[in-house]
Amino acid sequence: MEHYDIILYGGYGLGNFGDDILMVSFLNSLHQVAPQSTMAISVVVDNRDYLANFAKGIDILDRNLSARVHCKALIYGGGTQWYSFPNTTADPHNDEFRPVEAIKRIVKAGRQTTRRETPERQQLIAESQLALGIGIGPFLAGNQKKTLRELRKCDYIGVRDPKSLEWCNDHNLKQTRLRADICYADEYWKSSAVQKAYRNNAPRIGIVARDWNHTDEGSRYLPALIEAGKELTRRGYEVRYLIFSKLRELQTMALLDAAKDNYAVWEPKELSDIDEFLGQMAACDLIISARYHGIVAAATLGIPTIAIELEQKLSLVSRLLAPGCVLWNQPFSRDQLLEQVETALVEKDIRAEAMAANALLQKKLAAQLISDAAALIQL
16 A cells, blocks of 8 residues: 555646646645655646656556555645536536545544545545635535535635635534635745736737636637637737646637637646746736636736636636726626726726735735644644
8 A cells, every 4th residue: 555644636637727836836835844745646637748747756646546545644735626517527527526526535534434435446545634725616506415525524624715715614614714725825836037027018918718618608708708809909909818728728729710819828848837838927918817827827926807707716716806806797798898908907007006915915825824734734
């Protein structure tokens, strides 16, 4: 049986920029608080072409391994690991509770020992269990029992937003604290050399677009977004699209190709690719994002943002970072977005200052999250 001090569990290995910077943030912060620990990461896809470079010296555990594994601390490392959306039955990455459907786990937490069987053969034995910087929900009606059962096993739950805290409080999870997404502690995932670039020429607008087929309303956002991008170009602005996941944005890339719009794709190979890709965001005056970590990354750079209301977490982060971030809401009017862009550019200095101030508050909460973990991990 393999033994580790820490196993980090998340949506890793899919080549998604958000999950990749989460993984790097947790690995670096955990190495800092537990430098002598043995560590492994449990990944959705064992993509060693880049994981071996992003997690040097760290064992990579595929979710489908049959080996039995023991760890002192199992850490759910950020992201939205508990949720349910319509139209996800064919997508194992989006199950109501992603981790518990992927493995059979025996958890020994304090005085209690609980067992949950799943069809897979892998067994993970954890002496303690922590959930760090996570988001919870939304859920389809009646799809919360497995999530609640798993979270009750956690010795500590650090959530990234007030809505997740409210859900935990409603379910009497008293070990929950309001903290932040760890990526606000940007020293753990990007170089200090990557800074907002101040430009005197035509404003540059970065657009983080993605596929979204979970709701009828959300699926209609992309044509309106591309139309708005065309109009912004006609107005003399420079528009740059950013794709966070080559595997998951096939429809988006096809539409951009058809519209003859240029885009940059996150294709991780080396750790230095993070700074290079982020540099393209840093060169923008405004970021419009359909992805949560597009907003977070922009916030660490002090760049004003417009969040696209595809899902709950984008609405939540827009409130958290307001007025530095505003929400383009449903039904996704092209004219509304154009008006929001023009206003944001007129007010960019005020909004940038507000964004930087709010990002600093979140960074302090992320630091507290790491401090909490350090106190709880007993190796």
